[in-house]
Amino acid sequence: MNSNYLQTPITYLKGVGPNRADLLGSELGISTYQDLLNLFPNRHIDRTQFYKINQLERSNADIQIIGKIIHIKTVAQKRGSRLVAKFIDDTGEMELVWFRSQKWIRENLKLNTPYVVFGRVNWYNGKFSMAHPEMEILKNQQPAKRLRMQPVYPSTEKLSNSGVTNRMISKFVLQLFEETGGLFQETLAPDILDTLKLVPKRVALRAIHFPDSQEELARARFRLKFEELFFIQLQLLMKKQRRQQKIRGFNFEKVGDLFNGFYEEHLPFELTSAQKKVLREIRADLGSNAQMNRLLQGDVGSGKTIVALMSMLLAIDNGYQACLMAPTEILANQHYNSLKELLGSLKVSIELLTGSTRKSDRKRIHEALENGELHILIGTHAVLEDKVVFKNLGLAIVDEQHRFGVAQRSRLWHKNATPPHILVMTATPIPRTLAMSLYGDLDISVIDELPPGRKPVKTVHRFDQNRLKVFQFIRDEIKKGRQVYVVYPLIKESEALDYKDLMDGYESIARDFPMPDYQISIVHGQMKSDAKDYEMNRFIRGETQIMVATTVIEVGVNIPNASVMIIESAERFGLSQLHQLRGRVGRGAEQSYCILMTGFKLSSEAKTRLETMVATNDGFEIAEVDLKLRGPGDLMGTQQSGLLQLKIADIIKDSDILNTARFYAKKVLEQDPLLEMDQHRSVRQAYSEITKHKNIWTYIS
Numbered sequence: 206m207n208s209n210y211l212q213t214p215i216t217y218l219k220g221v222g223p224n225r226a227d228l229l230g231s232e233l234g235i236s237t238y239q240d241l242l243n244l245f246p247n248r249h250i251d252r253t254q255f256y257k258i259n260q261l262e263r264s265n266a267d268i269q270i271i272g273k274i275i276h277i278k279t280v281a282q283k284r285g286s287r288l289v290a291k292f293i294d295d296t297g298e299m300e301l302v303w304f305r306s307q308k309w310i311r312e313n314l315k316l317n318t319p320y321v322v323f324g325r326v327n328w329y330n331g332k333f334s335m336a337h338p339e340m341e342i343l344k345n346q347q348p349a350k351r352l353r354m355q356p357v358y359p360s361t362e363k364l365s366n367s368g369v370t371n372r373m374i375s376k377f378v379l380q381l382f383e384e385t386g387g388l389f390q391e392t393l394a395p396d397i398l399d400t401l402k403l404v405p406k407r408v409a410l411r412a413i414h415f416p417d418s419q420e421e422l423a424r425a426r427f428r429l430k431f432e433e434l435f436f437i438q439l440q441l442l443m444k445k446q447r448r449q450q451k452i453r454g455f456n457f458e459k460v461g462d463l464f465n466g467f468y469e470e471h472l473p474f475e476l477t478s479a480q481k482k483v484l485r486e487i488r489a490d491l492g493s494n495a496q497m498n499r500l501l502q503g504d505v506g507s508g509k510t511i512v513a514l515m516s517m518l519l520a521i522d523n524g525y526q527a528c529l530m531a532p533t534e535i536l537a538n539q540h541y542n543s544l545k546e547l548l549g550s551l552k553v554s555i556e557l558l559t560g561s562t563r564k565s566d567r568k569r570i571h572e573a574l575e576n577g578e579l580h581i582l583i584g585t586h587a588v589l590e591d592k593v594v595f596k597n598l599g600l601a602i603v604d605e606q607h608r609f610g611v612a613q614r615s616r617l618w619h620k621n622a623t624p625p626h627i628l629v630m631t632a633t634p635i636p637r638t639l640a641m642s643l644y645g646d647l648d649i650s651v652i653d654e655l656p657p658g659r660k661p662v663k664t665v666h667r668f669d670q671n672r673l674k675v676f677q678f679i680r681d682e683i684k685k686g687r688q689v690y691v692v693y694p695l696i697k698e699s700e701a702l703d704y705k706d707l708m709d710g711y712e713s714i715a716r717d718f719p720m721p722d723y724q725i726s727i728v729h730g731q732m733k734s735d736a737k738d739y740e741m742n743r744f745i746r747g748e749t750q751i752m753v754a755t756t757v758i759e760v761g762v763n764i765p766n767a768s769v770m771i772i773e774s775a776e777r778f779g780l781s782q783l784h785q786l787r788g789r790v791g792r793g794a795e796q797s798y799c800i801l802m803t804g805f806k807l808s809s810e811a812k813t814r815l816e817t818m819v820a821t822n823d824g825f826e827i828a829e830v831d832l833k834l835r836g837p838g839d840l841m842g843t844q845q846s847g848l849l850q851l852k853i854a855d856i857i858k859d860s861d862i863l864n865t866a867r868f869y870a871k872k873v874l875e876q877d878p879l880l881e882m883d884q885h886r887s888v889r890q891a892y893s894e895i896t897k898h899k900n901i902w903t904y905i906s
């Protein structure tokens with residue numbers, strides 16, 4: 206059947222008509238045959254199973270029982286009356302109850318006749334009862350012909366008042382199968398179907414709506430999940446393939462004097478083997494003639510900065526410029542300072558460009574970039590402005606990509622006629638399955654080892670009541686020469702309130718830690734950036750011992766002497782944010798501590814978050830829990846990707862299917878990069894429909 210047929214407006218389906226079509230459109234977003242076909246049921250009610258009355262439990266929903274009515278009475282109650290029937294089977298008795306339309310029911314109910322009753326069971330007044338059951342007379346010991354597994358469509362339970370009922374949708378879908386004959390085109394290649402024993406498309410579509418058994422439903426679901434993930438992977442791999450074939454990158458052939466000189470003379474420590482491995486991967490990319498698009502994942506404090514710097518040196522050795530873009534001014538500043546320090550006496554020019562760079566400096570930087578005198582530019586998104594023109598940008602590094610989004614990444618691409626190599630660094634560990642579906646078009650490197658000698662941060666959860674003890678602990682640490690962060694939550698919607706929390710907190714800390722013995726810095730989002738810098742720098746230089754801050758401090762700040770992180774109202778933070786914050790300590794040789802402060806009242810999810818933080822320091826483990834708690838849609842950066850609006854597969858639970866799908870998508874493309882072979886005809890057709898409609902579920906016919 207051709208795909209145009211399925212684009213027929215739903216109003217033409219028999220029984221729908223314009224009014225219901227409007228309702229379907231407004232309530233469920235269904236406007237074509239295809240939309241209806243793709244409205245997969247959330248679940249099915251299994252009408253193949255029967256209960257006995259003595260098997261009932263207090264809250265059985267959607268169950269059916271065979272029995273008969275032996276007695277009917279009307280019971281008066283405050284408002285109106287109710288009809289009560291005594292219903293028995295060979296194991297016990299229960300009540301069937303009606304509150305409305307009793308006359309008609311009373312007249313039609315038959316005594317001592319076998320019925321199948323269906324509905325939700327309640328426990329009321331010491332008895333089981335079922336209100337307003339669906340009823341059907343049992344003929345020849347068999348229920349009359351009906352669906353064995355009844356589909357329950359998404360939202361229809363909520364919508365029953367709007368006139369869209371579940372029964373109606375299921376009738377329309379049946380009608381759709383009738384009109385189309387259910388002859389939907391296959392979309393997968395025959396050998397994949399064979400090897401994985403997948404059911405054909407038309408069978409799967411029928412069975413996802415109207416299965417005859419649980420097994421049939423499971424096979425249909427598996428096939429459709431596989432298909433969904435397969436085409437997502439195929440898309441990502443095709444994109445990557447196209448990039449590698451078409452877009453030639455700058456070729457950084459040589460490992461020159463700067464890189465070698467730095468490695469031999471300026472490296473302040475031995476690289477970890479994970480850092481070395483990642484550098485090898487990056488070097489291989491840069492010298493491969495293809496354009497690099499690599500995601501560098503490394504847990505907090507794993508040492509990404511040095512990897513970034515050495516990659517930039519490779520660019521400069523080969524006559525190109527490099528830039529590093531950070532999400533906040535504080536971070537850009539910090540990168541600039543630490544890179545400058547690492548470079549020491551090496552002959553490399555480096556500048557910082559942010560929103561607060563003075564006009565005259567800005568002009569000088571622009572000129573030096575254009576004439577090629579400037580080797581490395583560090584900055585915020587100010588780097589993306591059109592006025593910023595490079596002579597030959599060879600490598601662009603983006604720190605903390607989720608703050609930038611894909612659109613900004615692509616602006617970097619267009620800074621040259623030939624796109625620069627791109628390295629995206631993130632400290633938010635992304636579980637592998639998710640990374641694969643999100644960044645399948647990027648290559649991934651992981652620094653999975655911390656520099657030696659790091660002691661894991663000790664994390665504890667304390668209630669606000671114990672604040673005095675916590676303060677005493679802070680005093681002791683400060684006495685030992687350490688520094689302390691106290692962080693307050695910041696939630697955009699109530700900035701004023703947050704600000705008040707922060708200021709109250711600051712005052713109370715100032716009372717308990719009075720000058721001149723203690724000096725306190727404060728940094729928050731509403732401060733001007735030079736004031737922020739001033740306060741930051743006092744803390745960095747060790748002039749202040751306590752830093753009171755909002756989450757502006759969250760990413761990337763590197764002050765090894767700070768060894769205590771107090772997080773106020775810790776229940777208000779997400780897991781990955783808590784982990785990021787904790788990552789600000791434990792960066793030096795001293796034992797560090799993270800103290801999560803909360804009140805007594807905690808939701809169970811908040812408890813899980815706090816327990817997870819106390820139990821582990823491993824960013825990947827934390828990311829897995831986070832993903833389970835919040836779902837992928839919420840994970841930073843995934844919203845824009847659009848890739849995760851999965852219809853049937855679940856990126857976490859179906860990670861095995863995802864891996865299989867990726868394996869086969871790869872295999873198909875290795876064999877047949879342009880999908881030209883006969884055996885891939887169905888895949889090719891489906892793929893071109895997807896790219897046309899930008900939605901993998903519109904090609905389904």
Ligand SMILES: Nc1ncnc2c1ncn2[C@@H]1O[C@H](COP(=O)(O)OP(=O)(O)OP(=O)(O)O)[C@@H](O)[C@H]1O
Nearest residue numbers: 474475476477505506507508509510632656761763
């Ligand atoms: N191989 C190493 N041996 C010893 N110390 C190292 C090593 N690599 C990095 N460091 C030090 O570890 C600290 C953290 O490194 P860096 O700031 O690069 O971490 P990061 O990966 O950027 O972490 P974050 O994402 O939390 O900012 C720095 O003080 C750095 O000098």
